[in-house]
Amino acid sequence: MTDVLAIAEHRRGTLRDVSYELITAGRELAEETDGELHLAVIGGHLEEFTRLLSKEGVDVIHAVSNGEEFNHDVYTQIAEGLVEEIDPGVVLVPNSVNGLDYGPALANRLGRPLVSDVTDASFDGEALSTTREMYGSKVETTVEVDAERTVVMIRGGEWPSADDSGDPEIRERDASIDESAVRSTVRAFEEVGGGDVDIADAEVLVSVGRGIDEEENLELVEELADALDATLSASRPIVDSGWLEKNRQVGQSGKTVTPKIYIAIGISGAVQHVAGMKGSETIIAINTDPNAPIFDIADYGIVEDLFDVVPALIEEFER
Amino acid sequence: MKVLVTVAEVATVEEDFEIDGSAIDERYLEYDLNEWDDYAIEEGVQLAEEGVADEVVAVTIGPERSEETIRMALAKGADRAIRIWDESFEDTLLDVAAKTRILEAVVEREEPDLVLTGVQASDDMFSATGVALADAIGVEWAAVVNGLDHDFEDGVASVRRELEGGVEELTDVELPAVLTIQTGINDPRYASLRGIRQAQQKEIAATSLADLGLDASAVESRLRLTEMYEPEVESDATIIQGGPEDAAVQLASVLREKGVGAE
Numbered sequence: 001m002t003d004v005l006a007i008a009e010h011r012r013g014t015l016r017d018v019s020y021e022l023i024t025a026g027r028e029l030a031e032e033t034d035g036e037l038h039l040a041v042i043g044g045h046l047e048e049f050t051r052l053l054s055k056e057g058v059d060v061i062h063a064v065s066n067g068e069e070f071n072h073d074v075y076t077q078i079a080e081g082l083v084e085e086i087d088p089g090v091v092l093v094p095n096s097v098n099g100l101d102y103g104p105a106l107a108n109r110l111g112r113p114l115v116s117d118v119t120d121a122s123f124d125g126e127a128l129s130t131t132r133e134m135y136g137s138k139v140e141t142t143v144e145v146d147a148e149r150t151v152v153m154i155r156g157g158e159w160p161s162a163d164d165s166g167d168p169e170i171r172e173r174d175a176s177i178d179e180s181a182v183r184s185t186v187r188a189f190e191e192v193g194g195g196d197v198d199i200a201d202a203e204v205l206v207s208v209g210r211g212i213d214e215e216e217n218l219e220l221v222e223e224l225a226d227a228l229d230a231t232l233s234a235s236r237p238i239v240d241s242g243w244l245e246k247n248r249q250v251g252q253s254g255k256t257v258t259p260k261i262y263i264a265i266g267i268s269g270a271v272q273h274v275a276g277m278k279g280s281e282t283i284i285a286i287n288t289d290p291n292a293p294i295f296d297i298a299d300y301g302i303v304e305d306l307f308d309v310v311p312a313l314i315e316e317f318e319r
Numbered sequence: 320m321k322v323l324v325t326v327a328e329v330a331t332v333e334e335d336f337e338i339d340g341s342a343i344d345e346r347y348l349e350y351d352l353n354e355w356d357d358y359a360i361e362e363g364v365q366l367a368e369e370g371v372a373d374e375v376v377a378v379t380i381g382p383e384r385s386e387e388t389i390r391m392a393l394a395k396g397a398d399r400a401i402r403i404w405d406e407s408f409e410d411t412l413l414d415v416a417a418k419t420r421i422l423e424a425v426v427e428r429e430e431p432d433l434v435l436t437g438v439q440a441s442d443d444m445f446s447a448t449g450v451a452l453a454d455a456i457g458v459e460w461a462a463v464v465n466g467l468d469h470d471f472e473d474g475v476a477s478v479r480r481e482l483e484g485g486v487e488e489l490t491d492v493e494l495p496a497v498l499t500i501q502t503g504i505n506d507p508r509y510a511s512l513r514g515i516r517q518a519q520q521k522e523i524a525a526t527s528l529a530d531l532g533l534d535a536s537a538v539e540s541r542l543r544l545t546e547m548y549e550p551e552v553e554s555d556a557t558i559i560q561g562g563p564e565d566a567a568v569q570l571a572s573v574l575r576e577k578g579v580g581a582e
Contacts, residue, residue, distance in 0.1 A: 011482070072462075076454070095446075097482045100438075100499075101462035104415060104447035105454035113541040114415045116447050134547070135332045135442055139343065142546035143412070153447075183459045183493040192485045204579055228579050240503035246485075253481050261577060282577060284570065285556070289334055298556040300573060304563045312567030317580050 002089035211266020269294030355437025
């Protein structure tokens with residue numbers, strides 16, 4: 001029997017989707033060994049969060065009052081206390097930016113091995129077996145854990161969201177925090193800005209990635225966007241290089257877009273990028289690498305050099 | 320202030336490759352400086368150039384081959400480097416706890432005020448060592464930092480953390496601290512010829528586990544990589560063929576059908 005403790009995530013008053021995915025992942029693991037699924041939600045609108053998280057398969061929700069927002073010092077302390085009390089075999093943490101800001105510290109404090117960015121997990125006999133990617137998602141690996149107690153960080157979007165409502169036991173808790181160990185302060189949030197274009201509103205996006213090689217080549221893609229009456233967007237490396245403003249970035253850390261047409265030019269399709277555009281109605285990918293992951297989600301693909309295809313396409317529309 | 324930058328040499332994989340057992344066959348691997356660490360080095364070197372840091376030390380866990388990579392950090396401005404290796408690391412997936420213990424021993428020796436690491440290494444993709452290290456050495460931290468105020472007024476690092484969905488968090492953390500650095504925080508420089516020449520004169524201290532007061536059992540990994548395979552492709556994309564020009568004509572007709580350029 002292995003109990004599971006999953007720690008929900010919320011931000012700015014809203015539970016994040018991965019919280020419901022954690023329930024599914026946790027339920028699967030707990031069921032495999034006849035264990036219990038405990039869920040913790042720390043801070044924020046506890047009453048509402050507890051109601052929303054009361055899903056089938058959750059045995060206990062620990063509703064811990066503490067502030068509105070995430071603070072890693074607080075989360076680490078509270079999670080450590082809960083783990084000591086519940087003694088779950090598996091602690092599930094989202095592999096999100098905030099998860100990465102306390103999960104590794106928690107594992108260290110508990111002396112448990114950490115498996116991050118997990119896309120699948122199951123008990124294979126006694127041992128926990130996880131699936132992870134390596135080398136920029138070019139391969140998948142099976143990683144087994146040589147320990148009875150572990151911290152597992154799960155990648156968002158890999159498990160379906162739990163949606164059947166259930167009737168878990170709710171344990172309300174006041175957090176007793178060692179304030180001297182809280183040495184970080186979240187001061188504010190800011191939306192990434194720059195420019196007056198909102199790519200989330202565009203119906204047609206021409207999106208450019210690392211394959212464009214040089215800043216001056218952007219002109220070619222801009223020409224295409226003009227010819228198609230489309231809006232220009234980009235993957236992370238283009239914005240990191242300062243070639244386009246941050247408000248043009250599509251992906252996990254940029255904008256989520258759902259246009260009618262998304263044309264990915266020279267974009268390989270890293271998981272962080274795909275997270276931001278997979279909801280597009282029609283996805284068209286132009287890339288020289290036939291194994292580029294973007295083709296896995298594309299509706300139409302052209303495996304050619306963008307510097308040959310894009311000028312020809314511009315010509316087609318300017319004729 | 321002393322800045323310690325952790326640097327990883329990562330394996331990059333060619334477009335076509337073969338898997339040999341539970342690893343990619345060596346023939347298809349090339350080695351390079353981890354992209355995220357390049358940004359961490361740049362941030363450290365900028366701190367030195369602004370007179371905030373007195374010394375920038377690069378540390379890596381890697382075999383002799385990786386000296387070539389760590390020399391890049393020296394060529395870009397790090398003052399000296401430490402390379403840690405033990406034969407027992409060969410063919411092992413060093414887990415986060417093992418890397419943390421090694422780096423913890425380095426920190427005890429070097430006593431840096433600030434540790435900079437890349438958010439992740441592009442090969443094992445764990446993204447966790449920096450925060451685990453901070454906890455192990457009992458200092459503050461911030462993960463996925465894409466902005467850092469270099470003033471450190473009152474011993475505080477004011478950082479910008481890049482959250483999901485185009486939101487950034489502004490957070491203050493007390494020094495000493497470990498920051499995991501996200502790409503885009505700065506514009507990493509190319510190593511100049513002069514820098515490359517100077518790097519030849521700088522120290523790379525080859526360091527064993529014993530030098531750090533550790534033995535191999537202290538850094539045994541509790542994770543075992545048992546299988547490696549190429550992910551199944553479930554693509555149902557229509558691949559438009561016929562060379563670039565013909566493909567462009569066909570794509571134009573698909574786009575027109577969907578109402579693009581209809582006016």
